[in-house]
Amino acid sequence: MQLSRVLGNVAKKLKPENKQTTRLNEYRLIIGLEIHAQLNASVKLFSNSSVGSEQSEPNTHVTPFDAAIPGTLPKLNQEPLSKALSAAAALNFTISRTSSFDRKHYLYYDLPQGYQITQQYNPLAHSGHLALHAHRDDVTRDFAVALPRIQLEQDTGKAHLHTRTPTLTPLVDLNRCGVALVEIVTRPDMHSAEEAVAFVKKLRSTLRAAGVCSGHMEAGNLRADVNVNVEYAATPTIRTARVEVKNLNSLRSMAGAIQYEYERHARALEDGRGDAIQQDTLGWDVQRGATYKLRSKEEAVDYRYMPDPNLREVIVGDEQMASVQEYLQQCAPFLPDALRDRLMQTYALSARDVNVLLAVNEDLWAGDSRRSLGSGGGSASHDHAHVNTQTPKPPSIVRFFEHLAHLSADPQLAVNWTIHELLAQFAARASPFDETTIPAHRLHALLALIQTSQVTSTAAKKVLAHMFDSDKTPATIVDELDLRMLPVHVLDDVVQRTIEDLPDESTKASQGNTKVVRKLIGHAMKVARGKADGSRVEKMLRDRLGIQ
Amino acid sequence: MPLQQTPRLLSIWTSRLPNTAKSNTNGSLSGLSMAVKDVFWTTELPTTAASKMLRDFHPEEDAECVSLARAAGACLIGKTNCDEFGMGSSNRFSHFGPVLHPLSSDRLAGGSSGGSAAAVALNQSSFALSTDTGGSTRLPASYCGVVGLKPSYGLISRYGLIPYAESLDCVGIMAKSVHTVNRVFDVLSQYDEKDPTSESTELRKSAREAAQSVRQSTDTWRIGLPEELFTSKPSDALSEVLDTLIRKGATDGKRVELYQVSLPTTTLALNAYYVIASAEASSSLARYDGMRYGYRSESGSIHDTREEGFGEEVKRRITLGNLVLSADSLDNYYLNAQRARTEIVNDFNGLFRMPNARTATDAVPDGIDVLIHPTAVSGPPLVDSHDAADYAQDLLTTPASLAGLPALNVPIGVDSQGFPQGVSVVGQWGCEQCVFGVAKELETANASVGGV
Known part of the structure; x- marks a missing residue:
């Protein structure tokens, strides 16, 4: 062998x-x-x-x-x-x-x-x-x-x-x-x-x-x-x-x-x-x-x-025994089986997403261990019998995710943005995940703009990149970058103008030529300067032209 | 005295302070000079344990007992010679040479705290700190004719004491009178959080109060004479002193009653002691490798360092300790010795009318207050004698060591050759005041019958 x-x-x-x-x-x-x-x-x-x-x-x-x-x-x-x-x-x-x-x-x-x-x-x-x-x-x-x-x-x-x-x-x-x-x-x-x-x-x-x-x-x-x-x-x-x-x-x-x-x-x-x-x-x-x-x-x-x-x-007396048990109960939700069960059952995440979250956690721990050992300068002592001074903390990316999932009431959206978009931004900066860089409530403010159709996902990714370098609210950044989606009455005008700009294509489309619909949508998006959701524009065009 | 030796020739000291340091004049020990066995940390003087291994060892602080005595006004005057690491009963085995007996150049002061005993005997120091693992305070005190206390285990902190056998090592006190030993004991007997075997203030109090309550409710002193610890009949001097006490009663007006008692398991004590002490010595001396402090061989190897740095007796005990702890021998030696030790503790507990606070064992209502027995089986060891005879000297002192009980040597008369003889008073754990009480009666009676 x-x-x-x-x-x-x-x-x-x-x-x-x-x-x-x-x-x-x-x-x-x-x-x-x-x-x-x-x-x-x-x-x-x-x-x-x-x-x-x-x-x-x-x-x-x-x-x-x-x-x-x-x-x-x-x-x-x-x-x-x-x-x-x-x-x-x-x-x-x-x-x-x-x-x-x-x-x-x-x-x-x-x-x-x-x-x-x-x-x-x-x-x-x-x-x-x-x-x-x-x-x-x-x-x-x-x-x-x-x-x-x-x-x-x-x-x-x-x-x-x-x-x-x-x-x-x-x-x-x-x-x-x-x-x-x-x-x-x-x-x-x-x-x-x-x-x-x-x-x-x-x-x-x-x-x-x-x-x-x-x-x-x-x-x-x-x-x-x-x-x-x-x-x-x-x-x-x-x-x-x-x-x-x-x-x-x-x-x-x-x-x-x-x-x-x-x-x-x-x-x-x-x-x-x-x-x-x-x-x-x-x-x-x-x-x-x-x-x-x-x-x-x-x-x-x-x-x-x-x-x-x-x-x-x-x-080990009764008091210390009770203190150990109490501490363990605080830790219990973060023990490996409990953590995995909760992520899969409470948030209905896929095994794959759970694995990514847990793997990142382990990496963070390994990194943390190096950092926390490095800070061991101060003197320590201490001898408070029967007092358990440890405060259990969940691994930080899970805590971040759970916080975001609760705020957004959409665990799938929360996990996608945590393990894909957010981690990608940290990776691009060659730094490990840190839950304090973009706190969960800030990321939630951005996701809320998506959930209320004020920005597209694509635009939101740009905003997220800017959030790493700015304390401004996501809404402010959206406006500064001029990424806010157009309201419905403005979109009506955009659709109307598209039909006026491209009369031949519009006619063909209303006669059932679906190929030209793509071209119409492209033109409409250009008029809207990207500040519209493509599928929404398509629906409005089809309604207006009477296409099924 | 037939022969007056000069201190230098006796090899009492390993080092001395040129000018006696300034002391606290208000403390309970002010005005008293103090000799310290060279196994305790002292800041001004090296702490050698009478070993080549530690001849240049300079601790950064005083041992807890030294520090307490100095704070109470005692004045450190020097460090006393002893057997290397406290291993010996004659003070034959020291890197600085043996300590001779104050009365004869053919005899030794006894060990292992021979320098401390001789310093007190020759009035070079008001009192001395010593150690007692299996008799190292009581034996030289007996040979040199001074009072020597091995307190209850766990009462005086071992912090800053170079260990020999840690479950047995006690800080000892030597002086000319029981009164002075008592005064020093009162200063040193303090709970110390730096020593994990130091017993709590509450436990000390409970032992003391139990003893007091027994003493207050009785009009007798009941003294036990254990037959196993009288290898020969009581000396004439002791018989006379005891007769006097029985006839006249104690100075506190109480009657003195003698009882013959039996401690059958104490016959196991000497063997159990050497097994346990050697085992612990092999462990506590494992740290001397020449790496961080102490002697280091030219080759730098751990083996050479230990071979060259330790004396023969120390190496013998380490070898014995390694043997009894080895996997093949553990059951036969070490575990049996531990069982014997437990039986000895039980044996003692079955005699006293005070409870043992430390083992939480009840008192025996019709029991005794203290035991007395000869301290040594013979007179001071000869300079030229066979090593094997040395080990038997501990026959009578090891039982109290294994049981962790207070035991005090008080001089009573002289033997046929004019050397001092001593009697040990042994009490229940933490009942030092009973031991001092009876020892003072013996001391007084001895003086009244014209003893030395």
Whole structure:
């Protein structure tokens, strides 16, 4: 199997008749994921350091605790805890009333304490799930991915190895060190790269809608480790050893790694040497499009888990539980399934228009994440127990559309102007959609002129372009550009003049020569200087000339 | 004293302040000089933990306990030598050399807070701050003949204390008299939001009030003698002191009653202690990699840095800790040790007539107020002795550490060779006032029978 074909299959949607599917029927792919999602809290998990951005100067968001100065002590901040609880609730987890922190030990330059504080023994929540639906979620069957646990933990710093002399002590940036993460573990419920990708996309949308994670994989605030093995569909007891591919930082890499491993495992089974697959930990080489071995099972690190003696149990009381539920109810209308259902049912939009709206939303989120992380300068703190300070906001283009649809009372008109005309204007200016540039009420003022036959759609597009550079009302711009349609009594005169200007054609037309009607309409539009609706002019001409 | 050593030769200090700093003259500790074990942050002096690893470590602020003492008028005079990172019972293992006993150059001051004990014993300091993880305050206090308190876990902030084993580490206080220790304790025992294990003001109050209400409703002091913690019969000096108390009653007019009690699970304490403390040490010392502070090997490798920067005893305990936490051994060692610890807590709770506010365990109505037992199994450790004997010194001190209870050494008499002997008074969690009360009675009776 050539690599290009492997990647090609990943890029394309699997079609039912695809050969790949036939193969999938014979060799069943089993995929489980381990997702690390960085919470978008303003403060780190256990220190009062603010959270920096990708652009922050190295080591500018570091407190003595983050640098593991001996004598410092951790202090659990309420904001990241509250975000983690929101994430758990949005993913249908059962929140543990009592959870606790443990230490996971290993020595590396990016881990100043020599251990990561995580939740090995009593995680924050358990028994969650995320449902995927055939077609709407880019999968071909309805299924749910079981999520046994979600745990709250610290992120590491970053070690930059010297490329020329990798043996030299690396440079270390501790800005990310101690930022709050949630680790979400799935059961092996996915059976194709597409299903895994669809799951991560939906998980990401859910976390974004819950306002807890910006989900920008390339920036590292959403990372996936993949567990893969393959079994004979006919005799599932014959299966390859499970491998883990670590630190996949894009959906493309994830799909690529899964497909690559699938081919490797399936081929081994095909050749009757399934044992050749070792239970290894692997990395993904983006350039080569291949996995490589990081370590074998024998070399696996013993993390020497131990309860953290400095930290007390996390106790979620009734009040905090109620606050999480209340917050989730505010977010509920913006969770992926609810959002899609509402757009399709309340506004009767086509699947295609909904997909465009949702896709733009995801792009906006990715863009937002970069911007909001960039503004992380101010200090943060804060420790208002049981107060959930997050205000859920719907993704902005949907909010814009819903506002416009209500004002115009015409969802189809609203969606057409939102995703076609308005986005085209933003694209022409090479800037991302921003709902404040042309607020919904301004666009509505323009659409109202169309709805009341005062401007044509074509003229309105010109007006919209001008609205980007002017605060004037659409009506004022229409008048300044002289685009307002002529009133009916003036159109009567235009029709009368057309018949007078072109008597021969008029006669032919009234005798049934429909070809010349086009010419008459063209002339009338010229007389009207374009400020008329062509179909209206035609109707008036036909009435006047007695044409059926 | 048979032999008067000069302080320099004893290696009491790791660093000293040339001029004693100006202090708050109105505070409750004004006029008192303070020696601080070299595991607490101090702004003017380095904080080395008696380790090559931290010999050039200069913290930016004072530890919370140092800061509170100074704010109350105590005057910092220097940092005291100790076992490296507090790991040792003899003060044999220090980068600055062992601390010798004030009375003999063949003996050690005991550890790990040997410098603090010797400084107080030789009147070089009015009081000293120490630490106590498994006996590190009480043992050297006993050997050097001073009063030493390991308070209830969670009462004095550990913020700014270089950790050894965080679920056991306590800030200790040493002085010549129970009264002075009590005064310092009253200043340092404060809730600190910077220490997540610091207990709330409400919990402290509830423990204190429960103890007060028991004391007010009784006309006796009920003192328990746990048979498992008397490895030999009580010394003549202790017997005489106890006889006096029983005969004359306490100075507050209450009768003193002795009860033989049993703490069967305390026989598990020494093993459980070394498993838990080593496990936590291997974790809390994982941060020393030479990257951000501290010693760094020439090669720059983490392995070389740790190999060269840590002393032998520290490396031994890290190795032991790594072993007991490894996946293959966890069940056999660490989890068993944790179970033993729980049983020890329950054992103690079954004796006291005060409730344990921290574990929310009810009181035993006909129980005791405090326990007393010898602090050490033998006299001060010999300079030339076998390492293995050192570990057994903690036999009697580790139970209170594992249970998080207040325990105070008070000197009672001398042994056959003229070295001080100490008795530990152990109380229910948060009931320091009962511990001080009985310790003062013992102190007074000891003086009245002509003790040292």
